[in-house]
Amino acid sequence: MVSVTLAGMPVARADTFPSRPIKFVVPFGPGSGTDTSARYFARKLQDLTGQPVVVENKPGANGFIAVKSVLGAPADGYTVFIGSNSTLAVNAALFKQLPYDPVSDFAPLTMMMRSPAMLAVKPQAPYSDLKGLIAYARSNPGKVNFGAGSAGYQLMGELLNDAASIQAVHVPFKGAAEAITAVASGTVDYAFAEVTAVQELARDGRVKAVAVASDRRVPTSPDVPTASEAGLPGFEAYTWVGAMVSAKTPPAETARLAELFTSVSRMDETRRFYERLGATPMTGGPAQMHEFQKNEIALWKRIVEKAHVQRQ
Numbered sequence: 001m002v003s004v005t006l007a008g009m010p011v012a013r014a015d016t017f018p019s020r021p022i023k024f025v026v027p028f029g030p031g032s033g034t035d036t037s038a039r040y041f042a043r044k045l046q047d048l049t050g051q052p053v054v055v056e057n058k059p060g061a062n063g064f065i066a067v068k069s070v071l072g073a074p075a076d077g078y079t080v081f082i083g084s085n086s087t088l089a090v091n092a093a094l095f096k097q098l099p100y101d102p103v104s105d106f107a108p109l110t111m112m113m114r115s116p117a118m119l120a121v122k123p124q125a126p127y128s129d130l131k132g133l134i135a136y137a138r139s140n141p142g143k144v145n146f147g148a149g150s151a152g153y154q155l156m157g158e159l160l161n162d163a164a165s166i167q168a169v170h171v172p173f174k175g176a177a178e179a180i181t182a183v184a185s186g187t188v189d190y191a192f193a194e195v196t197a198v199q200e201l202a203r204d205g206r207v208k209a210v211a212v213a214s215d216r217r218v219p220t221s222p223d224v225p226t227a228s229e230a231g232l233p234g235f236e237a238y239t240w241v242g243a244m245v246s247a248k249t250p251p252a253e254t255a256r257l258a259e260l261f262t263s264v265s266r267m268d269e270t271r272r273f274y275e276r277l278g279a280t281p282m283t284g285g286p287a288q289m290h291e292f293q294k295n296e297i298a299l300w301k302r303i304v305e306k307a308h309v310q311r312q
Contacts, residue, residue, distance in 0.1 A: 017077060017256050021052040026082050027066035028150065029059040031177035033194035033279070037112050037241045038082040040273055044264040055082075059174040062151050063087035067100050075246040077253030081106065085240050086152035089296035093304045094151045096311050102297070106244040107254050108289035110261040111282035113274050114240040116214030117156055118198040118224065120207040121190040122183050130211045130230035133190060137166035145169040147179035147191035155303055156192040156213070156237040162307035163235050183207050194239060195221065195278035213237040218278035240282065240296075242289055258286050 042053035227235035
């Protein structure tokens, strides 16, 4: 009798997942490339599942606050971490001891996008291009500073220090948007940030975009030269965004989320969305993201060593 009663009761099954709202946790504030991606994918997943998807921003502490929030939540698939190269790769290279393992503590879902970093300087600066910035920094060692909204942007700045043989001082911020705003106000001399964060302020004349760290110009800012064109051959630096859940999440729920995220990443609408932002969608499921992440960690560890960056 008991077994019959239990058999007739509703049971939570993977094929009914999700059956309630999902939360995306973002380690940066509104306006960042990670946040923009999270909100786009949230809308698309809501369309696909019929369930609300809420984006929660938890910036600060190099992403540790957001990571702790995700790993401390029930591992049931309803809390998704929308991470970046900083939280999922660079931190592993920059910090001697992390309060989390970006590989073993998470189960990857899919890559979402990749975007080249853009270098912006304050409009009142005594230089107007990358060569001028480098010459000024060489003439004023230790007196020029750069803002960084994440560990990833910090290492881009340190890489520029090494590649251009300059000594600029790192000033940390909670996100790329905050760092670029500091450039506009003159608080810092320059900063790397997502194309979207830079080009809006550049169009208003609040900052000057002097280079994009990629092998080609971005269609949304065709007048901004590549770093190679601007006088620093071979200098490239990219940000990327990917989705993960706690490694303790049941395989069925993880697989369903990966399927949903991958389907969104492959939509023509998604490609057009990112093209408007000067970015590129990235496709591929959990296995591809796992391999990509390991390669990125190895890459940034080499950069930390090459640029002689002091690990924190």
